[in-house]
Amino acid sequence: MCTMIATQIKVAGSGKAGNGWFTLGEANVSYDHPFEAPFEHALSLDFVNEALGPSARVSVELDVASARQLVDTINAILAKADSGGYIVE
Amino acid sequence: MQYATNQYEGMIAETIVIPGHNGDPVGAYVARPLGPGPFPAIVVIHHMPGWDEWYREVTRKFAHHGYIAISPNLYHRAGHGIPEDIAVQVRAAGGVPDDQVVGDVAGALAYAVAQPTCTGKVAVFGTCSGARHAYLAACRAPGFAAIINCWGGRVTMEPQELSSNQPVAPVDYTKDLACPVLGIFGEEDSGPTPPQVALLEQALIAHGKTYEFHMYPDAGHGFFYYDRPAYRQAQAMAGWKQIWAFLAQYVG
Numbered sequence: 001m002c003t004m005i006a007t008q009i010k011v012a013g014s015g016k017a018g019n020g021w022f023t024l025g026e027a028n029v030s031y032d033h034p035f036e037a038p039f040e041h042a043l044s045l046d047f048v049n050e051a052l053g054p055s056a057r058v059s060v061e062l063d064v065a066s067a068r069q070l071v072d073t074i075n076a077i078l079a080k081a082d083s084g085g086y087i088v089e
Numbered sequence: 090m091q092y093a094t095n096q097y098e099g100m101i102a103e104t105i106v107i108p109g110h111n112g113d114p115v116g117a118y119v120a121r122p123l124g125p126g127p128f129p130a131i132v133v134i135h136h137m138p139g140w141d142e143w144y145r146e147v148t149r150k151f152a153h154h155g156y157i158a159i160s161p162n163l164y165h166r167a168g169h170g171i172p173e174d175i176a177v178q179v180r181a182a183g184g185v186p187d188d189q190v191v192g193d194v195a196g197a198l199a200y201a202v203a204q205p206t207c208t209g210k211v212a213v214f215g216t217c218s219g220a221r222h223a224y225l226a227a228c229r230a231p232g233f234a235a236i237i238n239c240w241g242g243r244v245t246m247e248p249q250e251l252s253s254n255q256p257v258a259p260v261d262y263t264k265d266l267a268c269p270v271l272g273i274f275g276e277e278d279s280g281p282t283p284p285q286v287a288l289l290e291q292a293l294i295a296h297g298k299t300y301e302f303h304m305y306p307d308a309g310h311g312f313f314y315y316d317r318p319a320y321r322q323a324q325a326m327a328g329w330k331q332i333w334a335f336l337a338q339y340v341g
Contacts, residue, residue, distance in 0.1 A: 002137055002217050002242035002280050002310070004250070008181045028181040033137055033217070033310075035173045038318040040279060040310050046177045054167070054174035 003041065006030035015047040015058035022056050025049035034061040043067035099123035100152045102145075107200045109161065110192020116162040117197060118145055120152035126206035129234075129341040130157040132197045134215035134222045136311075137180070139164055139172030143314060151214070154333065156340075157207055161197040163190055163222065184218070186254040187225055194226035198233065210234045212340045214332075217242060217311060221259055227270075228262035235339040236266075237332055239273045240310055242280040245288045263292040269299035271335040273328045275308030275321075303331050 011027045027047050034042035042061040049056040062070065081087050092098070102120035109115030118140070122128055131151050135144040140162040151158035163185050164175045179185060194213065201211045212235040215223030220241025227236040243250060246258035270293060274286050281289070283304065293300045305312065305324040312321040313328060 004180075004184055004243070004252070004255070006180045006183070026181070028177060030180055032180065035138055035176075040319065044177075046181070048177070048181075050178065054170035054178050057174055057177060059177070 003030075003032045005032060011047065013047075015049075015056075017056065017058050019055075022049055022052060025051055025056075035059075037061035037063070039063055097124070100149065102149055102152065107159075107161065107196050109165070109196040110189045113166065113193075115165045115193050115196060116140070117200070118148050118160045118162075119158070119200075120149045121157040121204070121206070122152055122155055124206075126157075127208040128155055128157050128206055129208045129336070130159070130201035130204070130211040131336070131340070132194055132201065132211060132213045132223075132226075132233075133158050133160040134194065134213065134219035134226070135160060135163060136215070136217035136219045137176060139176035139179075141172040143316065147214075154336075156212075156336070157201055157204055159197045159201055161193050163193055165193075183252055183254045187222075187256070190222045191226050191229045194222065195230040195232075198226075198230060202232070208341055210340045212237060212336055214239070216240060216313065220244070224259045224270075225262065227268055228259065228265045231267065233268045235268050235271070235335065237271045237273070237335065239313065239328070240275060240278055240281065242310075244281065245285050245292075260289055260292050263298065264296050266293075266296070266298055269335075269339050270301075271331065272300065272302035273331065274302065274304045275310060275312050275324070276304055276306050277309035280310065301331075301335070303328065 008026050008028050011024050013024045014021050015024050024047050030044045044061045047058040100122050106114045107117050133148045144160050148158045148160045164179050167175050167178050202209050213223045213233050214237040216239040220238040221244050224244050227233045244259045308321045308324040309319050311319045313325045
């Protein structure tokens with residue numbers, strides 16, 4: 001762990017990995033060395049279900065600009081849905 | 090390594106299980122030269138991405154150069170699967186605890202010196218977080234004859250970086266280090282940065298330790314990794330040359 005900048009949150013939803021869809025349990029968010037993306041560090045999102053074992057995992061590794069744009073886009077989409085009355089929490 | 094085309098050569102490489110911290114079973118990959126020896130040994134500590142193929146290859150590389158090489162799986166307790174799935178799980182849990190790492194590496198050291206073909210001299214090698222762990226183990230697990238620190242990140246740490254799993258910066262154990270240090274670093278690395286390497290060097294000087302550092306220009310983090318864009322061929326080859334010379338001088 002070269003930065004150890006990582007945190008885990010509980011999430012509800014579904015993810016699709018090589019073996020098909022599975023129920024998500026957690027999301028791991030980190031800024032550390034990627035496994036595949038060609039950067040020294042990446043913003044990594046790992047959607048997992050630890051109760052199902054380590055292979056229950058959907059992973060993306062983003063550069064910083066992409067990660068920031070994704071955050072902004074998610075917030076914008078949620079705001080639009082909220083203003084349209086689509087979100088009931 | 091220079092060798093004749095007609096010389097005998099062979100090795101065996103396999104996964105085994107050794108007693109680690111608190112006697113826990115821990116997987117290890119061992120590669121050792123065939124023949125009576127005696128051979129020096131090296132403990133090979135994997136990096137953040139896990140107990141992966143690069144580390145299998147490097148373990149065999151050390152055996153090819155005449156060392157009994159053992160690479161313990163520091164993520165053994167997190168379960169089993171492909172290395173990066175396990176590494177993600179360990180990272181989310183805050184990394185492996187330092188005390189546990191020291192115990193696991195001490196177990197690998199004990200395995201190496203117990204081999205009938207071992208000279209009893211054992212080095213420890215690591216890259217990235219593995220180099221941090223190598224430095225910790227060299228300070229806290231008595232018996233190593235040399236340590237090779239390849240771009241170890243967070244050997245020096247700011248107070249806010251300390252955690253329950255990593256409560257002490259490895260550099261703070263420097264007074265207990267009882268073997269020479271080889272450091273291989275890249276000028277463009279963001280962890281450790283050249284100023285962080287300088288802090289480590291200052292600690293080694295302050296405690297009167299034997300060390301040699303090599304800082305390579307036009308190289309960043311992980312410049313030995315041929316499977317990553319960070320690979321720098323000339324610097325990597327120069328680094329390996331320093332490793333073989335250092336091992337020959339201090340381990341045999």
